[in-house]
Amino acid sequence: MAAVTDLLIPLPHNTPRLQLDTDDLVKRGLMIVISLYLIVALAAPLYVMLSKSFSTYSFDLTRYEFQVSDAAGNFSQATTAAVLNDRLSVLPPDKLATNADGRLAATSFFPDFSFRSPVKYRIRGTTDDTTYLIGSDLHRGTQWQEVDSNTFRRVALRSSRSTGFDNYVSYFSTPTLFRSIQNSLFIAVISTVLTVGIAFGFAYAMNRSCMRYKGVFRMIAMAPILVPSLLPGIALIYLFGNQGMIRDVLFGASIYGPLGIVVGSVFFTFPHALIIISTALAISDQRHYEAAASLRASRWRTFWTVTIPGARYGLISAAFVVFTLAITDFGLPKVIGGQYNVLAVDIYKQVIGQQNFEMGAVVSVILLVPALAAFVVDRLVQKKQVALLSARSVPYEPKPNRRFDRLCLVWCALVAVFIIGILLVCQLAALVKFWPYDLSLSLKNFAFNHMDGGGWGSYKNSIQLAGLTAIFGTIIVFTGAYMVEKTEGFWKGRAIFHFLAMLPMAVPGLVLGLAYIFFFNNPANPLHSIYGTMTILVICTITHFYTVGHLTALTALKQIDQEFESVAASLKQPFYKLFARVTVPVCLPAILDISIYLFVNAMTTVSAVVFIYSADTALASVAVLNMDDAGDIAPAAAMGMMIFYTNVLARLVHAGLSRAVLVRTQAWRSRG
């Protein structure tokens, strides 16, 4: 009946309907399913990690009781360690905090202890779950254990678990750890200023000049996205290390430390900044410039009053993206950071070096703060963005200007030399037999099976991960975006979904990876069985890179008029037919973009997966890290270049597909 009224009286769309039809139910259902995915793959692990950071360990001295015998073997009254501690003040209360591996020698409560004395000791817990060590054997419970004095020196109390802020207190009272915050901020700010400046110059040249070779420069500028972030670190060691090819350029300064991290960060964050700024500069109105010219404003003045204000939201966005990338990157400071401690490496040190998971969680939470702050500020700024282009706008057309164009060419050429130089050095490093003592060329560095890191198998795994991530990721991301964009009403649900989809951008990969250990590697979790498999890597990678794909899909979907939905509904066509026949074909270019984005990032990502890969699922990007870690720098460079070539190939396939798709499905875009 409803259909008939629809036909007779065309309803304006967005009119709330009184009843939900099946389509809406299915759409909402799918949206809830994908929301659940995001909750399980993102929100829940983060929550578990947060609670882990509050799980503290300390010595609870009231839980232990001792008895001491005299030489004849008569035991004294039982006394708790707490009483002994009060009497002797061995440990002030603030020294009782420790970590999961905390051990406290029992002899510290017996100042006249001698391991040669004939005295015997007894120890027991006052509760069933009290633990202590005799030697390295774990004992538990309230049963008295009697030991001679020689053994008693090997008795140690273990820490017990509770909840509180102790970990944070101890973090902020450790100067080493605290300094990492300063260091991280310092690196991120300097890298941001440099990258945004360089990228702005580059984008300006690309959009506002008539210089030649723009296509070539565009291609080169995107290359850093195709390699793992630690690869520039390796190249910098070959260039400026103690045996570096051109180390004299540094005049004795060391590349290991902030200098190396900043240069490397500029390299790997450059394309990200360039894309955003370029988009901002590409849309501008010729009429503003004409107005400026007729007011006889100088070029300089026009630049500051027209160009910069027009691009400011892009610049701010780019700055936040670069800042977040630089502060959360872990590969680069690990390779070239030397003594310079940063937050991301601290997490690794705490978890892998000292098996102190709680402190690792604390550092993760701290790393989450600047990333979240940057994210929130960026969102607020973006809300103020108003459309620069109206229907009457005239697109800006640069005019040739020989001096300016030459300047632009020089700037872009310098950047291109920097990027190509880094890649060439890596390629060379991969081919030289034994730098710097045997410079003959060989392929022996590609014999990955003889190195740490998983060998050629890890390369295959990476391709598998990238393929699966691209396929499933695109399906999930695009479906989610479709449901949230094309569902009517249900505002709350859509808002929650949108928030969940934006969240991954603010979560550093390392933090996500660590959260996955805590969440999935828990036998009580029904999803525990995916731990250590390729599945968890795929889920982690899709989640890590969810946001950009989501935004790309939304942009494409917004181009399709809502009318289609109304028409389909009035024709009684189920939404999935519309989805398959209209939406997907129309959005195919965007869908391909999402999949190549996921593929390339899955090939290069280190931070998110470094904690959760297993022996069966070793990855090429992690192998680069591990080979470098073991000192096999040349093979690390070789594997890095394998990733690069694979991504170049993937890009070429993508370009070919996109072209074919455009011809076949996008004919409607042109009127001809």
Next chain:
Amino acid sequence: MNTHKSVALAAFAFTLLSSAAYAETQLTVYTAFEAVDLQRYADTFNADHPDIKINWVRDSTGVMTAKLLAEKNNPQADVVWGVAASSLLMLKSEGMLEPYAPAGVEKLDPKFVDNSTPPSWVGMDAYVAAICYNTVEGKKLGLTPPKSWKDLTKPEYKDHVVMPNPASSGTGFLDVSAWLQMFGEKDAWSFMDGLHKNISSYTHSGSKPCKMAGAGETVIGVSFEFPGAKAKSAGAPIDIIFPEEGSGWEAEAGAIMAGTSKLEAAKVLMDWSISKKANEMYNVGYAVLAMPGIAKPVENLPTDVASKMIKNDFEWAATNRNAILKEWNTRYDSKSEPKS
């Protein structure tokens, strides 16, 4: 769409699980053995026991230890074979190991066997702390090679020494705990104060300092002996120096995980892992073996490596690890100011 996905993922997980479901018993073995050795070790073992298949899970010692501890409530491994004894001691004090005296354990050097009865872990071989010295770069700079640990504090080596960071590398901790045991607390810290002045960087892995010395990135790398021997064979101009005070060492050891459902097969593997044949197998890369009297010389290493080993008290090191690392961090890590 999503049912499709979960079906595909389930199918995928299934292939992973079923890909090697032929042998009668499969053991999941966690290890930090060198990657190149794994296949050879498994083949040698299977020559005697074709009915037990080893599924290796390999990573560096630090990662492996973190992984084992993270899985404490639901261990995935049946056996740990080829992980540092200090790490196994940590697992033991969490009650995660199944005590078992492998057949023939009495033939091993007692310092390679856990001191409880029955032992919770048994050793295979040892790696010994050593200094890798780049002769080419040393000559260029007019340095004399060090003979002892104490030599490393000489002003001439300023910025030419690299050692592993004890907070992120087991080998680094091994060095520090050995110095503390050898020199006594006070002297050891003042030695490290002097050493710190000469250190150009602390690495995250134990073998890296030696490889850096091999590549001339540094002149002196504080590391251990076998990456040195390997780098030398690959053409690195280095000498491997065993300091005259003696060296800290670490045993590569094995143990059965408590609660394994494949106890019998695990026992077979442990028995075999300390056999004469197994020890000869370790001898290809390692100069010091748990079974005395059978070690043959290893290329580029002296024959008396075993005599350089100090009496290493693993238990003392484990009990004091937190305190040592805290002291080390306060002294040296916070000093590394930003240089720019």
